[in-house]
Amino acid sequence: MIALAVCAICLSGAGLVAAGIPHGSRPLKISLGLALGLGTWSAAYAAQWIAFGARGTGWKDAALGVFGVGLLLFARRRAGTAAQGSGVRRAVLATGGSERPKTADGEAAETAGAEGAQAVGGEAAEPAGRWLAVLFAVACVVCAAAFVEHTWRLPDGGWDAWMTWNLRARFLVRAADARDAFSPGMLYWAHQEYPWLLPGVVAQVFLLFGESYTAPALVAFAFAGLLVGTVVSFVAQLEGRKVALLAGLVLCSTPCFPSFAANQQSDIPLAVYFFAAAALLELGRGRFQTLVLAGFAAGLCTWTKNEGTIFVGCLGFGLFVFRREALVPFGLGALPGFALLVAFKLLVAPPSPLTEPGLLGRLVDPQRWLVLLADVARRLVYFQAFGLWLLAWIAALVVARKQLRRSPLALALFLSYAACAGIYLGVPYPLHWIFKSSADRLFMQLWPSAILLTLPALRRATART
Amino acid sequence: MLSLVGVLRIAWFHFVSEPLHEPRRPHIDARFAKLRVLLPAQGEIGYLSDDPPTARPTDDPSPPGTQLYEEAQFALAPLILRNGDDTRPVVVAQVRDADHLDGLAREHGLRIAVTAGPHLAILRR
Numbered sequence: 001m002i003a004l005a006v007c008a009i010c011l012s013g014a015g016l017v018a019a020g021i022p023h024g025s026r027p028l029k030i031s032l033g034l035a036l037g038l039g040t041w042s043a044a045y046a047a048q049w050i051a052f053g054a055r056g057t058g059w060k061d062a063a064l065g066v067f068g069v070g071l072l073l074f075a076r077r078r079a080g081t082a083a084q085g086s087g088v089r090r091a092v093l094a095t096g097g098s099e100r101p102k103t104a105d106g107e108a109a110e111t112a113g114a115e116g117a118q119a120v121g122g123e124a125a126e127p128a129g130r131w132l133a134v135l136f137a138v139a140c141v142v143c144a145a146a147f148v149e150h151t152w153r154l155p156d157g158g159w160d161a162w163m164t165w166n167l168r169a170r171f172l173v174r175a176a177d178a179r180d181a182f183s184p185g186m187l188y189w190a191h192q193e194y195p196w197l198l199p200g201v202v203a204q205v206f207l208l209f210g211e212s213y214t215a216p217a218l219v220a221f222a223f224a225g226l227l228v229g230t231v232v233s234f235v236a237q238l239e240g241r242k243v244a245l246l247a248g249l250v251l252c253s254t255p256c257f258p259s260f261a262a263n264q265q266s267d268i269p270l271a272v273y274f275f276a277a278a279a280l281l282e283l284g285r286g287r288f289q290t291l292v293l294a295g296f297a298a299g300l301c302t303w304t305k306n307e308g309t310i311f312v313g314c315l316g317f318g319l320f321v322f323r324r325e326a327l328v329p330f331g332l333g334a335l336p337g338f339a340l341l342v343a344f345k346l347l348v349a350p351p352s353p354l355t356e357p358g359l360l361g362r363l364v365d366p367q368r369w370l371v372l373l374a375d376v377a378r379r380l381v382y383f384q385a386f387g388l389w390l391l392a393w394i395a396a397l398v399v400a401r402k403q404l405r406r407s408p409l410a411l412a413l414f415l416s417y418a419a420c421a422g423i424y425l426g427v428p429y430p431l432h433w434i435f436k437s438s439a440d441r442l443f444m445q446l447w448p449s450a451i452l453l454t455l456p457a458l459r460r461a462t463a464r465t
Numbered sequence: 466m467l468s469l470v471g472v473l474r475i476a477w478f479h480f481v482s483e484p485l486h487e488p489r490r491p492h493i494d495a496r497f498a499k500l501r502v503l504l505p506a507q508g509e510i511g512y513l514s515d516d517p518p519t520a521r522p523t524d525d526p527s528p529p530g531t532q533l534y535e536e537a538q539f540a541l542a543p544l545i546l547r548n549g550d551d552t553r554p555v556v557v558a559q560v561r562d563a564d565h566l567d568g569l570a571r572e573h574g575l576r577i578a579v580t581a582g583p584h585l586a587i588l589r590r
Binding site for chain 1: 468469471472474476483484489490491493519520522523524526531535539542545546547548
């Protein structure tokens with residue numbers, strides 16, 4: 001069963017990546033493939049339970065394995081057809097250091113327009129500064145050690161981990177009727193209405209290896225590693241190794257990153273999938289299947305946390321405004337994850353506390369606006385969580401504002417933050433308490449995508465001055 | 466430079482400040498281990514406390530009573546703890562002040578069936 005589960009994760013991830021980004025670098029394929037494979041594994045577990053009431057992993061894992069092999073064969077056949085149809089020109093591209101075929105139809109898409117072409121052909125060939133690589137390695141080691149320290153100190157993870165995510169995993173494994181996991185009989189602080197990608201992974205690890213305190217910690221570590229891996233490998237593909245190391249360094253030197261990773265909560269998985277969706281959109285200019293894969297990652301976002309749906313909606317709006325041609329493939333890819341979320345919300349989940357009466361009154365309450373503005377202002381200089389990165393990011397946005405004007409991701413991030421503000425105002429909870437306990441995590445969910453947005457734009461802005 | 470500041474902040478917090486000021490927390494399950502074996506494996510049970518959890522979303526959930534309830538729910542899953550419900554055949558009582566246990570049971574017309582430490586008990590009618 002364990003081998004079957006490993007095959008299901010690896011093959012489905014490899015198949016998705018092969019179909020979506022056939023010419024991606026190997027590190028990118030590995031990190032993104034594992035992230036998507038893990039998410040698909042969890043989503044399929046939820047889907048089989050909602051559809052058939054089944055909670056075993058065997059048949060589902062076998063089906064996922066077959067699905068992965070099918071996608072791999074499809075990708076191979078497609079690559080062969082493209083090579084025969086348009087003739088193959090060989091070009092050595094420095095990104096990933098491998099020789100990759102460039103077909104007539106793939107060329108424009110792969111290099112992602114003029115900027116992408118410049119990045120892949122130019123910056124990618126530039127050797128990364130040795131000092132940057134050393135600093136990145138040191139940051140990774142410090143982060144990993146901090147993760148271990150935090151896990152040792154808080155062995156059940158952060159508050160939300162045991163109150164919501166691992167509680168759900170326990171129910172899924174222990175309860176005779178898995179619907180108990182979403183029972184309105186518990187107090188709503190258990191957030192029974194939340195989607196459950198992370199609990200789905202942890203529950204299956206429990207089923208395969210038996211319940212332990214190690215399993216959720218290892219899953220959390222895996223997601224943190226995958227986040228670093230996807231950020232570095234994606235930015236390397238888009239902008240070259242030097243910018244990629246810088247992006248990884250920014251992420252790993254953000255003070256709240258190792259703490260949130262060790263907290264065993266859904267924020268880091270959400271960051272992984274939202275980043276993957278945003279980066280695949282960048283990579284997939286003009287390439288239909290890459291845009292579908294971006295949508296698929298966005299679908300996993302929606303299945304990770306409620307905020308994920310908002311972020312994906314904002315990303316969709318950004319595409320609608322600036323890249324309308326990408327909207328259809330993106331929407332097609334997002335469909336499975338979104339359908340799963342809708343099925344869960346309609347068939348299983350209890351109502352959200354957002355449906356508590358008085359929403360309009362809270363939204364226009366000047367007292368709540370004042371509290372929110374004061375809390376936001378205080379958070380901008382919250383050194384403990386962000387170091388100096390938040391201020392630096394705002395400065396970078398000002399410098400690179402011209403480069404960001406027509407960016408769907410820039411608009412999506414702006415709208416996401418605005419939507420979060422609206423949610424803070426609208427939720428029935430005491431505002432100062434909910435802001436203090438969640439604002440840093442919201443920041444971390446979007447931070448990797450903010451790095452993806454800002455670093456390349458900043459590089460171009462400073463190169464032109 | 467910014468990265469260096471960030472890395473130093475991580476190192477300071479996790480390897481100096483936290484070890485000095487934040488003691489290691491024990492597993493939540495450890496506190497409920499004795500109680501758990503005395504309870505049914507599945508279903509719904511009542512939950513009472515001298516410091517009840519916040520029951521409405523509009524109330525501040527930071528008082529300790531909410532945490533006590535949530536910890537009990539986590540440790541005793543897949544049992545569903547129905548807060549304030551004294552009509553169930555089995556009711557778990559968790560008190561912050563051990564002296565309140567008898568009074569809590571009496572107040573709800575229940576008797577203490579089993580205690581599992583000074584702060585935890587199973588109440589029955």
